[in-house]
Amino acid sequence: MRFLHTADWHIGKKLHAFSLAAEQQDAFTQIKTIAAQEKVDAIVIAGDLYDRAVASEDSVAMLNGMLKELNLQEKYPLLAISGNHDSATRLETGSDWYTATQFYLNTTFAGAFEPVTLADTQFFLLPFFQPQQARNYFEDDSLKELPEIMKRTVAEMVTKFDPTKKHVLVAHFFAAGSSHHDSETKIEVGGLNAVPVDLLEVFDYVALGHLHDKNALHHPKIQYAGSPVKFSASEAETEKGVWIVDTDPYAAKWVPLRPLNDIQILENSYAELTDPALYHSIPNDDYVVIKLTDRAVIEDVLNKLRNYYPRILTLTRVNGRESLTVNDDDVVLTDLAPLALFENFFTKMTDEQPTELQKKIVQESLAELKKGDQDETN
Amino acid sequence: MRFLHTADWHIGKKLHAFSLAAEQQDAFTQIKTIAAQEKVDAIVIAGDLYDRAVASEDSVAMLNGMLKELNLQEKYPLLAISGNHDSATRLETGSDWYTATQFYLNTTFAGAFEPVTLADTQFFLLPFFQPQQARNYFEDDSLKELPEIMKRTVAEMVTKFDPTKKHVLVAHFFAAGSSHHDSETKIEVGGLNAVPVDLLEVFDYVALGHLHDKNALHHPKIQYAGSPVKFSASEAETEKGVWIVDTDPYAAKWVPLRPLNDIQILENSYAELTDPALYHSIPNDDYVVIKLTDRAVIEDVLNKLRNYYPRILTLTRVNGRESLTVNDDDVVLTDLAPLALFENFFTKMTDEQPTELQKKIVQESLAELKKGDQDETN
Structure with a gap:
C-alpha cells in the first residue's frame, strides 16, 4: 500500500x-x-x-x-x-x-x-x-x-x-x-x-x-x-x-510543500534594507528576521523598517551598538564581583552609570542575600 | 414512537x-x-x-x-x-x-x-x-x-x-x-x-x-x-x-429521579441544629443551606456547624444579630442623608460607631463627589 x-x-x-x-x-x-x-x-x-x-x-x-x-x-x-x-x-x-x-x-x-x-x-x-x-x-x-x-x-x-x-x-x-x-x-x-x-x-x-x-x-x-x-x-x-x-x-x-509566506533572514545594514533592490525582492507577506549590521544608533529603527517589511518577527544587532560605553569583548563577565557585574549590566541597558543611591540599594540587597545564604547553611 | x-x-x-x-x-x-x-x-x-x-x-x-x-x-x-x-x-x-x-x-x-x-x-x-x-x-x-x-x-x-x-x-x-x-x-x-x-x-x-x-x-x-x-x-x-x-x-x-445527595434547607436555631435528632436525620453527604434563627452572636458558628453538616453551602441569619445597635425596622434607609446612611451601614457592619476622623473622610469624599456631579452638568 x-x-x-x-x-x-x-x-x-x-x-x-x-x-x-x-x-x-x-x-x-x-x-x-x-x-x-x-x-x-x-x-x-x-x-x-x-x-x-x-x-x-x-x-x-x-x-x-x-x-x-x-x-x-x-x-x-x-x-x-x-x-x-x-x-x-x-x-x-x-x-x-x-x-x-x-x-x-x-x-x-x-x-x-x-x-x-x-x-x-x-x-x-x-x-x-x-x-x-x-x-x-x-x-x-x-x-x-x-x-x-x-x-x-x-x-x-x-x-x-x-x-x-x-x-x-x-x-x-x-x-x-x-x-x-x-x-x-x-x-x-x-x-x-x-x-x-x-x-x-x-x-x-x-x-x-x-x-x-x-x-x-x-x-x-x-x-x-x-x-x-x-x-x-x-x-x-x-x-x-x-x-x-x-x-x-x-x-x-x-x-x-511550497511556503505560502516564507521566513526571510536578512543580515544587512539599514542602508541595504531600505534599498528597493532588496525590499522589492521580499514579498510583503513574508515574515522577516532582521539582523542589523549597523553599529550606529538609528532612532525608531523597528517602526521605520516595518514600512518596508510589514511582518518583522525580530530585530537584533549583530555588531552591538556604537554608543555602548562598555565593550563586551574587553570584560570577562564571570571575573567580575557582583556589584561590578550589576554596574556593567546597568550601563549596557541604560547607557548610564548607576547613581550612588542605586549602587547602595544593590549593595544592601547583595548583603541581605549573602546573609540569607549563611542562615540556610547553619 | x-x-x-x-x-x-x-x-x-x-x-x-x-x-x-x-x-x-x-x-x-x-x-x-x-x-x-x-x-x-x-x-x-x-x-x-x-x-x-x-x-x-x-x-x-x-x-x-x-x-x-x-x-x-x-x-x-x-x-x-x-x-x-x-x-x-x-x-x-x-x-x-x-x-x-x-x-x-x-x-x-x-x-x-x-x-x-x-x-x-x-x-x-x-x-x-x-x-x-x-x-x-x-x-x-x-x-x-x-x-x-x-x-x-x-x-x-x-x-x-x-x-x-x-x-x-x-x-x-x-x-x-x-x-x-x-x-x-x-x-x-x-x-x-x-x-x-x-x-x-x-x-x-x-x-x-x-x-x-x-x-x-x-x-x-x-x-x-x-x-x-x-x-x-x-x-x-x-x-x-x-x-x-x-x-x-x-x-x-x-x-x-432520586437525588444521590439532596439539598436541605434548615431554618433552625443553633440548639436545634446541634441536636442529634436533627443532624442524624440529615445524610452526611447532603448539601445544607442553613438559615440560622438565633439572634445571639455565636463564635465561629460556620465551622462549628460543619462538624454536624460537612457540606454547608451557605449560612445566613434570618432574624439579624442581637448585638446590632441599629434595628433595620426602625429606620427607613432611603430617608437618611448620605452621611447618616454611612453611619448606619458602618455600625451594622462593625458594631461600632465611626470615629470623627472616619466621618470627616466620608464627608469630604461626599463633597468631592457632589462637586464632580456639578462639573459634569456644566
Whole structure:
C-alpha cells in the first residue's frame, strides 16, 4: 500500500504575534493535492494536531474541517495519534465513532497494542505518553527511562505482528542515537531521554512526529515528516514537505510543500534594507528576521523598517551598538564581583552609570542575600 | 414512537465549592435505567450538555463516556442540541461522524431546518442561537425580537413538515406567555425576550431545555425536562426527572429521579441544629443551606456547624444579630442623608460607631463627589 506521512500540524500556532491560519490552510490544501496526485491509500498524522491542549474555537473549527475533508469527503483512511501539544482527552472526542469511516485516532497508551490493519500493513498507533502511563500499563514500576520503556513497548507490539503483513509504527517522541553505543550517551530533550533508533528497526517503517525538520534523523525507514509550515525563525531554512511511503516494495519519496509566506533572514545594514533592490525582492507577506549590521544608533529603527517589511518577527544587532560605553569583548563577565557585574549590566541597558543611591540599594540587597545564604547553611 | 426527554446536564457544574460529578453520574445511570425500563426508541437532550464553553478535561471525559454508553453501547438514537452554556463550535466536534449511528447533534441554526426522521416522527433540532444568526440565515435584518424570529423560524420548519409524520421541536430557550395578550407584555430574561408559547403549538411536542424546573411551564405538549440534578439552593424543592413521551397516541409521563445527595434547607436555631435528632436525620453527604434563627452572636458558628453538616453551602441569619445597635425596622434607609446612611451601614457592619476622623473622610469624599456631579452638568 501507499500512504502519506505528515505530522506536527500545530493548528492554532502563532508566529510571534502573527496567526499562521492562512499558511496552515494552504499547506493542508497542498497536502490534499499531493495525496490525490500520488493516489495514496491512507494518510498518517503523527501527533501534535493542535498547538495547545485547549485550542481556540477557530482552531477547533479549522482542524475539524480538515479532518472532515480528508476522511468524510475525500474518503481517505486516516491514522492519527495525539502529540505532546494535544490534550489526549479532548482530542479523543468522537474517536469511537470515527473508526466506522476508517479514521483511526488513538490517544491512549493501551490502544497502541491494537494494531489497525489496512491492506498489507499493520499500523501501531503510539501517542505521546508519560512514562507513568507505561508503568501502569505494564504494571511494572521498575521501568524508569524511556529507552527501556520503548524496548518493552516494541517487544509487546511484536507479539501482535501478523507475519504476513508489513508493520508500521506511528509515534510522537524524540528518536536519536543508538542503544549499542559504548559511551551510553544519554540524549535528553526536555528532561526525557531519546528513544534509541535501533530499537525501532523491527518495523518496516516508523512514521514519526515531534521534531519539525525531516533532517533531524537520517534513517531510510525511520523518519520525521516535520511540520508542514515553518513555525519559528529557526525553521527558516528547513524544507517542509510530506513523505509518500510504499510498503511493498518499500520506497519513501519526499514531496516538498511550497511556503505560502516564507521566513526571510536578512543580515544587512539599514542602508541595504531600505534599498528597493532588496525590499522589492521580499514579498510583503513574508515574515522577516532582521539582523542589523549597523553599529550606529538609528532612532525608531523597528517602526521605520516595518514600512518596508510589514511582518518583522525580530530585530537584533549583530555588531552591538556604537554608543555602548562598555565593550563586551574587553570584560570577562564571570571575573567580575557582583556589584561590578550589576554596574556593567546597568550601563549596557541604560547607557548610564548607576547613581550612588542605586549602587547602595544593590549593595544592601547583595548583603541581605549573602546573609540569607549563611542562615540556610547553619 | 416513544422517546425520553432530558436536558440541562451541565456536566462540570459545581455547587459552591462542591463538584457534582458523583450526582451527575448517578442521575445519568438512573436515566439509562429508565430508558431501558420504558423501552424508549430514542433519547432527546435539549441543550446545555456542558456547564461551560471550555469544559475541563474531566468533564469532556465524562460527557464523552455518557454519550458513548447511550449511543454506541446501548444503541439508542440520540437527538441533541447545543445550549447557551455549550460552545457550539467545540460541541460540534465529531458530529458529522455521529449520524452513522443515529446520534444527531445539531449546533447550527441552519441545521434546524433539516429534520431528522425517526420512525413516525420528524425531529427539528434548534440549538440555542443569537438573533443575528437567524437574521443572517433569513437574510433579513428587519427581524428584531425573538418572538418574530421564532415565528419565522417555525413557519420555515412547517414547510418541511411531512404530513404523514408527527413533528417534534427540540429547542433551548425561555418560553413563556402568549403572543395574543392585549397587554403585549414582554417577558425578558437576560435581555432576551421569551418565546410566546402559542407559537410552538403547531408541533405535536416541544422538548425544551434552558429552565431547570419542569414546572416552569404548564402546557401538555410544550415541556421543560429540567435538569437531572439540583444545581442551586433555589432548586432544593424542585423535583428532578425526565419525560417519557409517546407520539401516537400522544402521552407524556413524568418519571422522577432520586437525588444521590439532596439539598436541605434548615431554618433552625443553633440548639436545634446541634441536636442529634436533627443532624442524624440529615445524610452526611447532603448539601445544607442553613438559615440560622438565633439572634445571639455565636463564635465561629460556620465551622462549628460543619462538624454536624460537612457540606454547608451557605449560612445566613434570618432574624439579624442581637448585638446590632441599629434595628433595620426602625429606620427607613432611603430617608437618611448620605452621611447618616454611612453611619448606619458602618455600625451594622462593625458594631461600632465611626470615629470623627472616619466621618470627616466620608464627608469630604461626599463633597468631592457632589462637586464632580456639578462639573459634569456644566
